[in-house]
Amino acid sequence: MAQAPIAALRTLIRPREPEERCDTCGAxxxxxxxxxxxxxxxxxxxxxxSCEILYSTVYRTIPRRVKTLENFxxxxxxxxxxMIPISLAFFSYVTPLMKVVAQxxxxxxxxxxxxxxxxxxxxCEANPELRDLQPDVEAxxxxxxxxxxxxxxxxxxxxxxxxxxxxxxWRGLSGGAVVWGEIGRFFDELRRKGDECLR
Numbered sequence: 001m002a003q004a005p006i007a008a009l010r011t012l013i014r015p016r017e018p019e020e021r022c023d024t025c026g027a028x029x030x031x032x033x034x035x036x037x038x039x040x041x042x043x044x045x046x047x048x049x050s051c052e053i054l055y056s057t058v059y060r061t062i063p064r065r066v067k068t069l070e071n072f073x074x075x076x077x078x079x080x081x082x083m084i085p086i087s088l089a090f091f092s093y094v095t096p097l098m099k100v101v102a103q104x105x106x107x108x109x110x111x112x113x114x115x116x117x118x119x120x121x122x123x124c125e126a127n128p129e130l131r132d133l134q135p136d137v138e139a140x141x142x143x144x145x146x147x148x149x150x151x152x153x154x155x156x157x158x159x160x161x162x163x164x165x166x167x168x169x170w171r172g173l174s175g176g177a178v179v180w181g182e183i184g185r186f187f188d189e190l191r192r193k194g195d196e197c198l199r
Contacts, residue, residue, distance in 0.1 A: 020033065020046055021046065022046055022047055022048040022051055023045040023046050023047065024045065024047060024048075024051040024054075024055060025048060025050070025051055027048045027050075027051075029046055029048060033046060033047070033048070034046075034047045034048075034049065034052050034061065034062070034064075035047060035061075035062040035155075035157045036051075036052060036055065036059035036060060036061055036062060037059060037060045037061075037062050037136055037137050037156060037157075038058075038059050038060075039060060039094065039095050039096055039135075039136045040096055042094075044062070044156070044157050044160060045059065047059075047061075060134075060136050060137050061137070062137045062155045062156060062157050063134060063137060063138060063155055064155060065138075065153070065155070066152060066153070066154050066155070066158070066190055066193040066194045066196075067129075067152065067153040067154075067194055068150075068151075068152055068190075068191055068194035068195075069127070069129065069140075069151040069152060069153065072127055072149075072151035073123075073126040073127055074123060074126075074127075074142075074149075074151070078119070078122065078123060079144060081116070081119045082102065082113070082115065082116075082119055082120075083113060083114065083116075084102060084104055084113045085104070085113070086104050086106070087142075087143070087144040087145045087146075087148075088104055088105055088142065088143055088144070088145060088162070088183075089102055089103065089104040089113070089141075089142050090102075090103055090104075090139040090140065090141045090142070090154075090156075090159040090162075091103075091115070091120070091139055091140045091142075092133065092135075092136065092137075092138065092139035092140075092156060092159075093133060093135040093136065094135075094136060095135050095136055099115075099117070100115060100117075100120050101115065102114075102115040103159070105159075105162055105163040105166045105167075106166065106170075107166060107167060107170035107175070108167070109163060109167060110159075110160070110163045129153065130153075133153060136156065137155065137156050138153060138154065138155060138156060139153070139154055139155075139156050139158075139159050140152070140153060141153075141154045141158065141159055141162075141190075143187055145183070148187075150187060150191075152190055152194065154190065158190065161186070162183070162186055165179070165182045165183065165186055166179060166182075166183070169182050
């Protein structure tokens with residue numbers, strides 16, 4: 001008889017959020033923690049401040065700046081010339097390959113698209129801020145879904161966060177309403193972070 005009230009109380013206890021830990025030393029991390037990037041494997045690692053500093057010669061620290069590019073110049077013809085099959089993509093300079101790589105998210109993860117160097121150079125000439133992208137750890141993120149024409153400079157982990165959202169929520173051939181709602185919220189949050197970086 002005494003067990004029934006205890007069982008009832010247990011149903012009211014909220015499960016604790018899983019604790020994130022540093023991928024190098026195992027230290028507990030807060031919700032807002034840093035990440036590092038291994039250019040060779042392209043793996044992102046959660047990192048405490050100590051490990052970010054200690055392993056800075058091995059892994060690259062991922063910056064936190066998000067910049068909304070309000071006056072970005074990219075015509076529909078230039079976009080078509082990039083030959084990316086969907087309207088979401090991110091571009092970053094990959095040091096082991098010594099070139100800019102275009103990737104686009106899908107239900108199976110991030111896929112690479114062949115990128116002609118002269119097409120990228122033409123876009124950089126019209127948008128000089130792209131020449132300031134930090135190799136490996138920053139990217140140009142493009143959203144041209146429907147009528148959207150949104151362009152951001154973002155940390156590379158934001159790009160893979162978008163990839164993860166799509167993998168997690170995609171259903172059927174078109175993705176379903178849930179995934180498109182998640183994508184919309186993702187870009188709303190990016191704009192908010194971009195506004196905060198301006199303050």
